[in-house]
Amino acid sequence: MTTQVTDHRGGVWSIAVPIPDNPLGHTLVHLLETDRGPVLIDTGWDDPDSWEALAAGVTACGFALTDLHGVLITHHHPDHHGLSAKVREASGAWIAMHAADTAVVRRTREATSDGWLGHLLDRLTAAGAPEEHLAPLRTARAGGGGRRMPGLRAALPDREIVPGELLDLPGRRLRAIWTPGHTPGHVCLHLEEEHPARHGGGFGRLFSGDHLLPGITPHIGLYGDPQPEDGADGADGPGEAADPLGDYLDSLERVGRLDPAEVLPAHQHAFTDAGGRVRALLAHHEERLARLGTLLHEPRTAWQLATAMEWNRPWAEIPYSSRTIAVSEAEAHLRRLVKLGRAECVPGPGPVRYQAVDAAP
Known part of the structure; x- marks a missing residue:
């Protein structure tokens, strides 16, 4: 396996x-x-090849796994949090989220x-x-479950990343920026230090996770795990009234x-002109909302809307699991x-249908 490591200078590396x-x-x-000691930002997917690449990458950066002091997780998805338990087992590092x-x-x-599948079937x-x-979901539920979900072996974090605060990292100024949308607890991390290459314009470097990527629009769907309505269990959970896209657009502006x-970022490559990328993503979502408003001049369910939306391939070519994700994004x-008051539910039995407000009779 070829180890892909990039030295970004100033005590910052990336490991693919x-x-x-x-x-x-x-x-x-x-x-x-x-x-x-070194701190990781995310860990990668829980897979033997991924673990081998991460371990080799840490070595290529000039450190041993036992040197790791901590792990900062930008968000809970398995390609970011998956290897956290193995990192903690190998190094004793704390995990923060x-x-x-x-x-x-x-x-x-x-x-x-059963609870997960029932929740998904209802949705x-x-x-x-x-x-x-x-x-297929009914069959899996009747059989006592389905494919094991990824990420179940990831560590339960033992520290909290508090938005707005400087993290306890001696010798560095790293501030947490809460950027919900892709997940309810997504964070970016701003390294408040002069860029070693003295890039013109802007200050510091931003570890952006999946929030801001150079050539991909991150998935923004309903926060999909079974949870109480509006955080009714006393936690700060988003509940069923959450507005992930609104959260994301607000986070982009921040x-x-x-x-x-x-x-x-956590995918693709490093880039400059964060402001230009933010403006492009804001424009993309506003254009998409406008197109959906046009589609909703006749009542549609979320599934019908998803089949009519523009994706990176025709709907007939979208795999089964990706269709579920697409519907969540439509929702x-x-x-x-x-x-925004631009659409509303249409009363009636059966699946929930929506219609543009200006199209209502």
Whole structure:
């Protein structure tokens, strides 16, 4: 296996950790040198080849796994948090995450397969999914479960990343920026230090996770794990009234105002002009919302809307699991339109249908 490590200078490296059977190819795990030892930002997917790449990458950066002091997780998805338990076992490092995503990790560990599948079936049924899409989930539930979900072996974090605070990393100034949308507890991390290459414009470097990527629009869907309505269990969970797309757009504007000199994302490559990328993503989502408003001049379910939306391939070529993700993204856009007063639910039995407000009779 070829170890792909990039020295970004100033005690910052990135390690390309492969994601098995995924077109993204790899997660860029960043290593930040501190006075107490190196700290990882994310860990990669829980897979033997991924672990081998991460371990080799740490060595290529000039450190041993036992040198690792801590792990900062930008969000709970398995290509970021998956190897955290193995890192902690090998090094004794602490694991830190925003409280909202830690709550997702805890619920994931506690939920039964039956509960997860039942929640998903209810959501897809309400969205108007056809029986041929629901049938495999019914079969899996009747058989006592389905494929084991990824990420269940990831560590339960033992520290909290508190938005706005400087993290306890001696010798470095790294501030947490809460950027919900892709997940409820997604964080970016702003290295408040002069860029070693003295890039013109902006200040510092931003470890952006999946929030801001140079050539990909991150998935923004409903926060999909089983959870109480509006955080009714006393946690800060998002509940069923959450507005992930609204969260994401607000977070984008916050990062745009931050104006870092360089962005170090978790996929693809480092880039400059964060403000330009933020403006492009804001424009993309506004155009998409406008197109959906046009589609909603006749009542549609979330499934019908998803089949009519523009994706990176025709709907007939989208795999089964990706269709479920696409419907979640359609639901997030519908939620935003409803919050803005541009769409509303149409009363009636069966799957939930939506219509543009200006199209209502």
